[in-house]
Amino acid sequence: MDRKSSPDLAAYYGQERLPRYTSYPTAPHFSPAIDHATYAEWLRTIPSKATASLYLHVPFCRAMCWYCGCHTSVARRQEPIAIYEAALRCEIDLVVRHIGTRIAVGHIHFGGGTPTIMAPESFADLMGTIRHSFFVLPSAEIAIEIDPRTLSVAMVDALVLGGVNRASLGVQSFDPVVQRAINRVQSFAETADATSNLRRAGIAGVNFDLIYGLPHQTVASCLDTVARCVALRPDRLSVFGYAHVPAFKKHQRKIDESALPGSRERYEQACAIGEALKAAGYLQVGLDHFALPGDAMAVAFREGRLRRNFQGYTTDANDVLIGFGASAIGCLPQGYVQNEVPIRAYSEAIAAGRLATVKGYALNDDDRLRAEIIERIMCDYGVDLGAICARHGSAAETMLRSAPRLHDLISDGVVELDGASLAVADHSRFLVRSVAAAFDAHLDAAARLHSRAV
Numbered sequence: 001m002d003r004k005s006s007p008d009l010a011a012y013y014g015q016e017r018l019p020r021y022t023s024y025p026t027a028p029h030f031s032p033a034i035d036h037a038t039y040a041e042w043l044r045t046i047p048s049k050a051t052a053s054l055y056l057h058v059p060f061c062r063a064m065c066w067y068c069g070c071h072t073s074v075a076r077r078q079e080p081i082a083i084y085e086a087a088l089r090c091e092i093d094l095v096v097r098h099i100g101t102r103i104a105v106g107h108i109h110f111g112g113g114t115p116t117i118m119a120p121e122s123f124a125d126l127m128g129t130i131r132h133s134f135f136v137l138p139s140a141e142i143a144i145e146i147d148p149r150t151l152s153v154a155m156v157d158a159l160v161l162g163g164v165n166r167a168s169l170g171v172q173s174f175d176p177v178v179q180r181a182i183n184r185v186q187s188f189a190e191t192a193d194a195t196s197n198l199r200r201a202g203i204a205g206v207n208f209d210l211i212y213g214l215p216h217q218t219v220a221s222c223l224d225t226v227a228r229c230v231a232l233r234p235d236r237l238s239v240f241g242y243a244h245v246p247a248f249k250k251h252q253r254k255i256d257e258s259a260l261p262g263s264r265e266r267y268e269q270a271c272a273i274g275e276a277l278k279a280a281g282y283l284q285v286g287l288d289h290f291a292l293p294g295d296a297m298a299v300a301f302r303e304g305r306l307r308r309n310f311q312g313y314t315t316d317a318n319d320v321l322i323g324f325g326a327s328a329i330g331c332l333p334q335g336y337v338q339n340e341v342p343i344r345a346y347s348e349a350i351a352a353g354r355l356a357t358v359k360g361y362a363l364n365d366d367d368r369l370r371a372e373i374i375e376r377i378m379c380d381y382g383v384d385l386g387a388i389c390a391r392h393g394s395a396a397e398t399m400l401r402s403a404p405r406l407h408d409l410i411s412d413g414v415v416e417l418d419g420a421s422l423a424v425a426d427h428s429r430f431l432v433r434s435v436a437a438a439f440d441a442h443l444d445a446a447a448r449l450h451s452r453a454v
């Protein structure tokens with residue numbers, strides 16, 4: 001048996017380009033065969049008793065961070081943002097007309113881009129349309145992504161009035177050398193002020209987003225950033241490895257590749273951040289989240305209820321995910337749908353009274369089985385293949401035979417297999433994407449589009 005040490009495993013498996021498995025199959029497999037007509041049919045089949053999760057994409061920022069992997073663009077004027085917000089409201093009307101009934105909503109997420117770039121009154125209008133069109137449950141989580149550099153007091157008030165109860169603040173790194181190298185200069189005071197303004201206004205849930213593997217980043221600078229974050233005590237942190245894909249994200253070409261840490265350094269940075277957060281009382285949740293033990297995500301993880309969707313790890317267990325806005329992705333029992341990515345094409349479709357769906361994927365039985373296996377591996381670091389396969393009318397032995405990549409992972413001690421139960425070894429949890437990939441029947445076709453595993 002050829003067991004490797006953790007750093008060797010990181011060097012061996014960490015070079016692989018793998019999906020983050022926020023869906024299965026992943027977005028590169030979406031096809032134009034699924035269009036607005038298919039989506040209209042799928043929407044009509046949503047039962048009146050279904051609960052929905054809503055995602056609203058706001059693809060505007062005041063400046064471009066060079067590491068950014070999101071669908072966004074720079075807007076210096078407010079007018080295009082107001083026009084886009086009106087299109088979002090039209091899209092909500094259109095979608096609800098196709099559903100045909102006012103269904104309940106248990107979760108709303110505003111992502112981007114920088115959703116708080118909207119004028120406070122535009123955000124209020126949007127929330128008004130959502131509440132008029134859907135029955136937003138009193139227990140609903142309403143979350144929004146925030147750039148602390150541009151958060152005004154008036155916007156904080158609008159968020160509170162709209163019912164927002166969770167805010168995700170982009171931090172990434174407090175190291176000024178790193179900040180300059182990624183074109184995102186953000187002082188500790190800006191982050192601290194935004195955090196205290198949100199909390200003072202009554203928004204209790206605060207997440208911070210950190211990144212490792214950025215240019216000039218070191219273990220020491222990562223630890224300094226963690227120490228400053230811990231002082232502000234967010235209840236959750238997400239910690240992502242920088243995905244350098246300049247062939248697809250042109251602004252990433254401004255990043256000095258010679259200053260990027262290698263696989264082993266990325267692994268050391270990820271480990272150092274994780275250990276420091278655990279020492280500060282945070283519980284690791286899945287691959288890349290850390291939460292205080294009483295936080296809803298930590299509780300869901302402990303109870304095996306953690307889920308994964310296009311926003312990453314989530315406590316959201318609603319029946320359907322409806323995406324609004326340019327590039328937004330939705331998930332219905334039949335499959336996935338994605339809107340036009342260019343803002344103009346999206347807006348033209350909506351103005352013409354047409355759903356803006358431009359591609360998607362219709363799930364088959366094998367996809368549903370593999371999607372559940374992959375989601376459990378990503379969320380629980382293990383899976384009972386026997387139980388899941390039986391529920392899908394399949395056999396665990398057949399699934400194992402169709403996963404040849406597992407053999408190396410088992411002989412390297414990354415995975416332990418006990419009958420039909422699979423567990424990711426504690427010291428190899430950072431390789432959970434490699435384990436999930438062993439069950440991905442679509443993997444090879446889109447490998448170069450993904451980020452490195454570590």
Ligand code: SF4
Nearest residue numbers: 061064065068070113
């Ligand atoms: S603020 Fe966020 S979405 Fe906007 S460019 Fe920076 S990283 Fe990308």
